[in-house]
Amino acid sequence: MLTNLEHLGLAVHDLVAATALYTKLLGTEPYKQEHVASEAVDTVFFRVGGSKIELLAGTSADSAISKYLLKKPEGIHHVAFEVDNIRAEMARLRAEGFVLLNDEPKRGADNKLVCFVHPKSANGVLVELCQTVRSKVTSGEITDSESRHPSS
Numbered sequence: 746m747l748t749n750l751e752h753l754g755l756a757v758h759d760l761v762a763a764t765a766l767y768t769k770l771l772g773t774e775p776y777k778q779e780h781v782a783s784e785a786v787d788t789v790f791f792r793v794g795g796s797k798i799e800l801l802a803g804t805s806a807d808s809a810i811s812k813y814l815l816k817k818p819e820g821i822h823h824v825a826f827e828v829d830n831i832r833a834e835m836a837r838l839r840a841e842g843f844v845l846l847n848d849e850p851k852r853g854a855d856n857k858l859v860c861f862v863h864p865k866s867a868n869g870v871l872v873e874l875c876q877t878v879r880s881k882v883t884s885g886e887i888t889d890s891e892s893r894h895p896s897s
């Protein structure tokens with residue numbers, strides 16, 4: 746189930762300049778900056794009510810954002826919906842005939858598992874599904890209980 750319009754991803758050439766502009770426009774400082782090595786992007790996040798703005802700049806020529814900005818002007822790059830179960834939503838959309846850009850959920854920015862829907866199957870819009878990853882406390886608890894019951 747889609748539960749929220751989680752964020753809009755905006756492709757920018759100059760992350761420092763765009764961060765200054767959006768800080769003024771939104772009247773708030775960003776709450777997070779994160780480098781996503783797997784995507785070769787630097788990201789900056791702003792909260793807007795229950796939603797977010799994600800600024801994206803490529804950090805190498807073969808980054809998807811760098812390639813995108815060779816062909817298109819800066820602007821809205823993708824629309825991201827929060828989902829409660831990303832694998833279930835991927836299966837639902839596949840069954841509906843949508844083309845997914847990744848077969849398995851992958852680790853995205855801001856502590857999320859993500860999957861993208863090809864713009865060709867979504868009226869020209871790159872759609873991101875994202876699910877917040879559970880905190881590390883869970884794995885710590887598992888490790889802890891395993892260490893207390895080593896024979897089980």
Ligand code: CO
Binds near residue numbers: 754825873
């Ligand atoms: Co995004």
